[in-house]
Amino acid sequence: MTAVVCVDFGSTFTKASLVDLGTGAMVASASHATTIGTDVLDGFDACLAALSEQDARARDAEVLACSSAGGGLRIAVVGNEELVTAEAGRRVALSSGGKVVAVLSGGLDAQRYADLREAEPDVVLLVGGTDGGNSSQLVADADFLAEARWAGPVVVAGDVEAQSRVAAAFEESRTPYVLADNVVPRIGVLAAEPARAAIREMFLAHVIGGKHLSTRTDFAAMVRGATPDVVLTGVELLARGLDEARFGAGDVVVVDVGGATTDVHSVVEVDPEESGLAREVVATTAVTRTVEGDLGMRWSAVSTVSEAGLDLADAAERRRVDPDYLPDSAEEVAIDEAIARAAIELALKRHAGRSKVVLSPEGRVVERTGKDLREVDLLVGSGGVLRNGVDGVVGRVLLPATGEHDGGWQLPRAPRGVVDHDYVLAAAGLLAASHPEAAHRLVQGLSSVPMSSLQS
Numbered sequence: 001m002t003a004v005v006c007v008d009f010g011s012t013f014t015k016a017s018l019v020d021l022g023t024g025a026m027v028a029s030a031s032h033a034t035t036i037g038t039d040v041l042d043g044f045d046a047c048l049a050a051l052s053e054q055d056a057r058a059r060d061a062e063v064l065a066c067s068s069a070g071g072g073l074r075i076a077v078v079g080n081e082e083l084v085t086a087e088a089g090r091r092v093a094l095s096s097g098g099k100v101v102a103v104l105s106g107g108l109d110a111q112r113y114a115d116l117r118e119a120e121p122d123v124v125l126l127v128g129g130t131d132g133g134n135s136s137q138l139v140a141d142a143d144f145l146a147e148a149r150w151a152g153p154v155v156v157a158g159d160v161e162a163q164s165r166v167a168a169a170f171e172e173s174r175t176p177y178v179l180a181d182n183v184v185p186r187i188g189v190l191a192a193e194p195a196r197a198a199i200r201e202m203f204l205a206h207v208i209g210g211k212h213l214s215t216r217t218d219f220a221a222m223v224r225g226a227t228p229d230v231v232l233t234g235v236e237l238l239a240r241g242l243d244e245a246r247f248g249a250g251d252v253v254v255v256d257v258g259g260a261t262t263d264v265h266s267v268v269e270v271d272p273e274e275s276g277l278a279r280e281v282v283a284t285t286a287v288t289r290t291v292e293g294d295l296g297m298r299w300s301a302v303s304t305v306s307e308a309g310l311d312l313a314d315a316a317e318r319r320r321v322d323p324d325y326l327p328d329s330a331e332e333v334a335i336d337e338a339i340a341r342a343a344i345e346l347a348l349k350r351h352a353g354r355s356k357v358v359l360s361p362e363g364r365v366v367e368r369t370g371k372d373l374r375e376v377d378l379l380v381g382s383g384g385v386l387r388n389g390v391d392g393v394v395g396r397v398l399l400p401a402t403g404e405h406d407g408g409w410q411l412p413r414a415p416r417g418v419v420d421h422d423y424v425l426a427a428a429g430l431l432a433a434s435h436p437e438a439a440h441r442l443v444q445g446l447s448s449v450p451m452s453s454l455q456s
Contacts (some may be wrong), residue, residue, distance in 0.1 A: 003027070003057040004435060005048065006427035008227055009040055009067040009213075012259075016047035017427050018058045024441020026422050028054035034069050040213040064430040065222040066230040070211040073203050073226040076102040076121035080128040080137045085158070088183045088282045089127040092157070092192045094289045096199040097229025098123070107137055108144040122207040123199055124152060126166070129159035131185045142166040146173035153202040157183045157195035178202060190283045200225050224430055231256075232265050232289055234429035237436075238378075238443040239267035246440050249447035250377035253412060254425065255347060255398070257340050257383035259298035259323050262347040264290050268373060284371050290351045295343040297336065297385055298323035308342035333390065337397050340385040345401040348373070354408040376412040378447060382420045394419060418446055 007016045011034065018028040030050035035043040044065075051058035075098035079086030086105040093100050102119035104112045116124070124145070128138030138158040145154065146169040156166050157180040170177040178201055181194035208220050224230065231254070241248030254265040266288050294303040301316035315335045319325055327333045353370015381398040389397065394417045402412045424442055431439035 001062060003055070003061045004431065004438075005051060005058055005061045005063045006430045007044060007047070007063060007065040007222065008230075008423060008426045009044070009065060009069040009223075010034055010227065011068055011070075011072065014040070014043040014047055014069075015423055015426075016044065016051055017423065018051050018055050018061065019427055019431065019438060019442060021435055021438045024438040024444070026424065026427065026442065028058060029422060030054075036069060036213070039215060040067075040069055041216050041219055063218075063222045064224055064434075065219075066225050066227040066426060066430060067208065067213070067223050068227040070213050071099075072228075073098040073199075073207060074101045074120065074122045075099065075125055075199065076104070076116055076119050076123075077125045077127065078104050078108065078116070078141050079126075079158075080134075081105060084187070084282060085127045085129070085184055088190050089125050089157070089195075091190065091282065091285070091288070092127075092183050092195045093125055093199070094291060095192050095229075095232065095285075095287060096196045097203075097226035097232065097289075098199065099291065108141045113144065113148060121152065122210070123202050124150070124154045125195065125199065126154055126156045127158045127183050127195075129162065129182075130187060131160050131182050133159060135159035135162035138162050139165050139169075142169045146170055146175060149173055150175055153177065153206045155180055155195060155198045155202055157181065157198065160185075176202075176206060184282070188283050190285050192285055192287070196229070200229060203229075224433075227426060228263065228265075228289060228291075230429035231425050232287065232429070233432050234425035234427070234439075234443060235265045235380075236267050236287060237428055237432050237439055238380075238425065238446060242436055242440050246437075249443075251373075251375055252378045252380065253348070253351075253373055253376050253415070254380040254382060254420070255344050255401075257343050257381070257385055258296055260293070260296045260300050262292045262295040262343045264288075264292075264347050264351040266351065266371060266373065266376075268371060268376060270371075288351070288371055290347070292343075292347045292350060295347050297339055297343070297383070298325070300343075301339055304339055304343050304346070307346055310338060310342060312338065336385055337389070337393065340383070341397045341400055344381070344398060348401050348411055349405075349409050352410040355410055356408045370410060372410040374410050374413050376415045379412055379415040379417045380420055380425070380446060381417065382423075382425070386419045387421050389419075420446060 014034045015031045028051045030047040032043040032046040075093040077089035082105040129135040153176040178198045180198035239252040251268040256263040301319040305312045305316045352373045428439040428443045
């Protein structure tokens with residue numbers, strides 16, 4: 001095997017590429033409208049035919065895929081306290097590539113259960129209690145779900161000492177479940193990876209088939225995870241590399257501007273001394289993803305320009321009504337860029353938080369909220385407005401969100417800015433487990449862009 005086909009089944013388009021395993025180069029690419037109305041593999045077949053015309057190896061190559069088709073991965077979080085375990089669960093759900101459709105805390109009852117059902121999650125993330133702490137609410141919520149005969153998959157990531165009681169309840173009710181280590185083993189610690197892996201397991205075992213996107217068995221066989229989860233794996237590889245000889249780019253932030261949402265992925269090593277100044281109960285993690293559902297180029301254009309204070313209400317409304325709209329003049333291109341610039345800056349500010357000097361019993365100290373992005377080395381932009389942009393789009397749209405901003409925002413000060421033109425991060429995330437060397441070579445293309453081309 002000398003090449004692998006990497007596929008992203010998106011909500012709108014299915015994108016495929018052929019990666020040479022020896023060089024780590026993307027040697028062919030194709031896209032097709034995602035065929036939700038028939039069978040998602042109809043669009044893939046069209047992509048595969050196009051790839052095969054460019055390189056015959058595609059016909060018999062291994063296929064690795066990720067998917068956000070059919071609404072992607074919908075996760076509901078059920079936790080004890082709104083500001084501790086439920087918030088930790090929300091952050092873990094986002095880092096797992098899910099769209100968080102509900103966050104419930106304070107104990108399940110008839111009304112909260114009705115809210116849970118109305119949210120229609122694919123997976124419930126059940127959290128609560130530190131290890132060896134008070135697990136009564138975690139057990140009570142599990143009992144409530146079991147007695148209600150909740151049929152969807154549940155990931156249990158609360159107090160490990162309560163797992164046997166929770167498992168017994170779900171065994172009795174035949175609720176599909178998987179146990180993971182606690183997301184908050186102790187106050188001030190957020191352990192995301194075990195729950196993230198468990199959510200991925202449930203996505204592959206129950207969600208992909210349950211959405212009935214294809215009647216063919218090869219669809220489930222090729223899918224490795226939810227697209228945002230896979231992309232975040234690619235971002236981790238870009239930032240950290242494989243080892244000292246195959247190094248990474250350092251601290252990395254990726255901003256993906258879509259029609260409905262703007263996603264931010266970051267891999268930034270957290271300074272323990274700096275994090276000690278934060279006033280958040282749930283710790284900041286090195287690997288983070290946030291999704292801003294009110295910031296986007298089409299469906300969310302109206303709320304984006306409103307939040308940014310732009311005088312573009314009519315133009316935003318046109319884009320909301322016609323989400324397939326493509327700008328047909330230089331003026332309309334400039335409007336699209338203004339909306340994207342606003343979405344990027346707002347999304348980065350929400351992801352980064354801010355710092356300020358406050359008075360405390362110890363004197364004047366710096367209080368931080370959010371994630372400090374000031375020393376980020378590489379800022380990667382994604383989304384059609386950047387990938388299809390004319391010369392200078394990085395300088396006009398992506399980089400204005402960097403540098404010093406009033407208000408103490410912890411934004412990247414002076415990063416290199418590049419665009420992921422070829423969906424490299426999704427492909428690298430798919431290759432990372434089975435073909436790490438090829439995946440590393442693939443992302444190196446993003447981190448080694450010549451300085452002279454960064455503004456183009």
